[in-house]
Structures are given as C-alpha cells and as structure tokens.
C-alpha cells in the first residue's frame with residue numbers, strides 16, 4: 001500500500017494497550033435515598049455526602065460488601081477468571097496468573113427512560129436529582145429524575 005494515511009492508521013490499531021488495566025464491577029449497592037432531602041444518593045458505600053443537600057452520612061450494606069468480595073471478574077489482560085476478594089469498589093487487585101495490577105471500578109448505574117418524542121428506550125447514567133436531557137435520536141428535550 002502506498003497511501004500514507006492508511007499506513008499510519010494501521011500502526012495505531014496495532015498498538016497493544018499496556019495499561020493501566022481496569023474492569024468495571026457488575027455489582028452496585030442498592031439505590032438509596034437521602035434521609036434528609038429524599039434525593040438519590042451516590043452509588044457507593046462508606047462515608048459519602050448527598051450531592052443535592054450536602055448531608056454527610058455513612059452507608060453500609062453487608063450484602064453488597066460480601067458480593068463484592070466474592071465477585072468473579074475476568075482479568076483484563078489474560079482473561080482468566082478470578083475472585084476479587086476485596087469488599088470495596090473501586091479497588092486495585094493483582095491477577096495471580098499474569099501478575100498484572102488492575103483496577104476494579106465501581107459499577108456505573110444506568111436508568112432506562114422512554115423518550116416522550118419518539119418512544120425510544122434510552123439508557124442513561126443515573127444521577128441524583130432532576131435534569132434536562134435530549135434524545136440522541138429525535139432531539140426532544142425532556143426532564144428526567146434518576
């Protein structure tokens with residue numbers, strides 16, 4: 001091939017990612033609401049503060065902690081399945097097979113909403129409070145909570 005641009009692209013895609021490796025957890029704590037303002041709390045455990053009213057609190061959920069500890073995830077490098085063994089997210093663990101260190105990220109909760117304009121189902125990142133979003137398909141703007 002003589003096209004210069006094409007050669008450049010080929011080089012770029014051939015690069016093997018050398019990290020940092022990370023994988024997203026499949027387990028999230030149950031959605032909880034703030035005892036003060038009734039708004040949605042961040043999807044986390046431990047010390048956290050409500051992004052809507054600023055109230056600080058400590059949230060614990062034994063079941064989630066245990067599920068996190070026993071969660072099996074594929075190593076992002078060698079793909080081998082391993083038990084995380086840590087009851088916290090995010091956390092850093094090491095693969096016993098390939099010795100690579102990687103981050104287990106907190107699961108990003110998504111909310112499914114129906115666009116009032118075109119009735120398409122949209123999966124959007126869950127956020128505390130009400131916000132205005134626009135449908136990527138038909139550009140209708142609407143308010144969503146969660």
Ligand SMILES: [Zn+2]
Nearest residue numbers: 034037050053
């Ligand atoms: Zn609050």
Ligand SMILES: [Zn+2]
Nearest residue numbers: 075078095098
């Ligand atoms: Zn590995």
Ligand SMILES: [Zn+2]
Nearest residue numbers: 115118135138
């Ligand atoms: Zn739409």
